[in-house]
Amino acid sequence: MDKKRKKNFATFMFPSLLVLVIVLAIPMVYSLVVSFFDTSLKHRGLGNFTGLQNYIAALTDKYFMSSAATTFVFTIGVVMLEFLLGLGIALLLNTNVRGKNIYFSIIIIPMMITPVAVGLTWRLLLHSELGIVNYVLDLIGLTGKAWLADSKLALGTVMFIDVWQNVSYMVLVLQAGLVSLPMEPYEAAKVDGSSALQSFRYLTIPMMAPAFMTVLLMRAISALKTYDLIYVLTKGGPGISTEVISYHIYQEAFRDLELGSASAMSYLLVLVIIPIAVCFVKISKQKN
């Protein structure tokens, strides 16, 4: 039996495991090692062992901490907005109206296309002189703004664009959750004379609560990784007003060439993600 099990593992799982070790495990370990050295592209080799120096430096670096704060605001903001908007759209879609399929096909488009294209599309639309958005605002008597060039507005604008792209994900997942809810409690509630709003409050929300939590955590993890949109829209600017953590780390590694310090920063990001992932696993286990 044991021999057979080993054989099964070797034929079926070994190829995947081998690939994962080469493209994931080895790079992760390599990067962990580098994070304890003053490795830099400015000199050859690994450099000197510096222990926790890179980690301490990162945690006391005001630019790194400011990018962490920006990422925090960005993540909380987009996840909440996407959740509320996504839930609203999912509720609209979870009715037996005609043409649902067409609406659905349109709504999932933004999520599928590359963030680079999304970023450039919105940059053209929001261009302060040549963009259609400011033109339309002008027509209805409002003053257009320099949406991406004004340090007070840039983060909000980037968040809006992220919501435009990723609300589809929430719609997709929440709608799938709503469809799978049992009908009986709703019918019983209707017989008892409760309103749609009451059904939503006392049936939908409690039954969907675990799905709500998991989708919020999943999106939070992916929002923490945001890089592409920032690169295309603002390059972290104006100033450092939209410099999220992934962008900061990338710059540390490939503009400032400090690979050791950037690796340490990237492991700090992993440390932030771990507790969220643990929550996620706990909730999924409870559900089963």
Place this chain on the structure above:
Amino acid sequence: MRRKRMPEIIFIHIGLILTSLFFLFPLLWILRTSLISKAEAYQIPPNWGAALTLENYATVLRENNFLKCFFNSFGVSVIVTVVAVLVGALGAYWMARFAVKKDFVKICVLLIQMIPPVVLVIPFSMIISRLKLNDSWTALVATYLSFTLPYVLWMLVGFFEGIPKDLDEAATIDGCTNMQTYTKIVLPLVMPGIMATAVYSFIVSWNEFMYALNLTGLRARTIPVAIANMDTSQGVAIAELSASVIIGIIPIIVLSLFIKKYLVTGMTAGSVK
């Protein structure tokens, strides 16, 4: 489903139409900009009667090596997808049928999907340049497997679990080896799932940006990097930029419509049961 009254239905339709316009308008505007002449693309207020032309597409494809980037994106995404699906289908079958601690293995596959790309791009760049693989398809294929293979494993486990185990057992009793059961009985049944997974893997590879930005130069540059690069190299060449955006997203929009109904499985990562 509850039966709705007329005003309610109208309200729902208005809501959905406004939502659809919100998502569609930016893309339609870019499509329009890509189809009018360079000079007219700059005009504000817009000239609503502008003549349509394909000249921007011709310019983009002629200059900037755009065709080559398209070919790179296509080639790399196809190779990554083939490798990930061939290897991943075997692994997913093992996870669904033979894994002893199945939940634990599944959670591991889920967790590796959470690793931020910025964590991996640093060691990737160091290892790839040490191996002298910079600016090659090999570098892209290897690094793209780091996110496509976990996706593929995750999606396919779900599809394999949907096939009743009795089938495997019946085949074993009839004298099939595990490999024969897999190739002759189970694989044909999950083909639709495999196709959907392959398309999804192609899409995420096509869209990838950070690794391509870091690891490629002129030779292996992909479409997202080419589009982002156009923007910096030519100031605001609105019309051409729009054309390049459209070229970059059309294949993806078409493909995503094919796998629409499978998307939930791939995206929800077990959050709805």
